[in-house]
Amino acid sequence: MGSVIVIKCGGSTMDQLPDSFFQAIATLQANGKQVVIVHGGGPAINAMLDRLQIVPQFADGLRVTCEDTLGVVEQVLCGSINKALVRRLTQAGVKAWGVSGIDGQTLIAEKTGKPLGWVGEIKQVQTAIPQMMLAGGYVPVIAPLSVSTDGSHTYNINADVAAGAIAAGLQAEKLIMVTDVPGILKPQPDGGKTLVTQTDPQEIDDMIADEIITGGMIPKVRAALDALGQGVEQVVICRGTAGDLLGVCTGQTVGTTVRTNSTIKGR
Template sequence: MTMSKSTQPTAPKRIVVKLGGSMLERLNETHIANFRNMKQQGTDLIIVHGGGPAINRQLEKNGVTSTTVGGIRITSEEAVEIVQSTLIGQVNPTLVHQLNKGGITAIGLSGYDKLLTCTFLNKDIYGFVGEIKEVNAKLLDTLLANDITPVISCFGCANDGTPLNINGDTVASKIALAIKAESLLLVTDTPGIKIDGEVQQSTTAKAINDWIESEDIYGGMIPKVTAALDCLAEGIPSVQIVGETLQGTTILQQEVFA
């Protein structure tokens, strides 16, 4: 028996959601319900999370100083152990528990789980910060095929097991590219890209590059828009930088004329 095109099953839509650390601490039942609704509508979700506020508290508690360059945390050998224990030992299991409690079957992962192949980004400048060379897409495919939502902490390791902190927006973009996601959703504590105090509902790669050059985009927003542009350049159809209502700025590769 053959099936007509109209009766053939369609592949689920795939969306990668990156939750910033400050958003995680405000995560509530409404946010979980939004994710659950997305899944019920036929979307496969992969959630990537940071943990900045929690990491900062633990660093301060242990008297370890930390600075950032271009939105990337300079991570000393002492700091990387604290980042690792905070992300993998505290933030990730808490988020996984929230999702499972909210009706979403979820499992926690990090780069240690044969997920990310990493090297040092630039040890002289950033310390123990990783650069992703490869994503194990087959592992993610297997979980999604079994209706399990991967929840990934932005942490990995070198081939010898040396722990490496990785920028969360970079992790999200690399994973989106690896699984050929239809969209990347960067959920932050700001409702999108603000220029002169106004949120831009939509913008283009060219405008973003101009704003970086003019320093209208700076600091922690730079890794976000860089991740967005990388995804667009590789063919991800849509990248959005949004606030907790999941509304914000949609970034297009080029301007669309009516």
């Protein structure tokens, strides 16, 4: 395997991603990087639930998935969102191939013990399908659904968690989490906020305890820590601009970089 970069595109950023973002992926590919995209789709799922008069529910930033919601999640993520991303990559000259974690049992999960309904906890990542796609020069575009070991159940997986697990499974050099904020922001006494440019597991635990990191950022940073713990070298949380994407991949300081304690200088 060459140098793999996993990019997680959040549902809240999907409509705002400029054409230049997809062109930047073409540039990365042309420079020998193997790119995998894992995507969410929260706003589109909520819009469809609203049309069906199903009230969305969340706990600690994670979607509670009842049987009816699961059907909508599968339809939106594997259908409209996945194919929209494939189309936009194709327009940028990138060969893209859309799948979900169900295909080829890429993501095998068990139902979580938390009161989240049909949400899975990933037990195994099987990388045969994304590796086959990468070897053929494609960018795999993966929807974060999973399947039970025997194939009898589909589970919803938080997209951040899925991206972290896939990055670990592929031993990616970088996991880039594209979101609608510049990174982790720390409140200042004057009421403003400053960007945390580098952080580590201990500081993240402290920021969660101090409620600096809240809501949907919690599963993001936890997925980042899991990925680092399983061999991913670097996780960056940043905006979805072409400049940010190319900057991360050329070693510039962009967004919030999360590394294990031992790799942060001066700590």
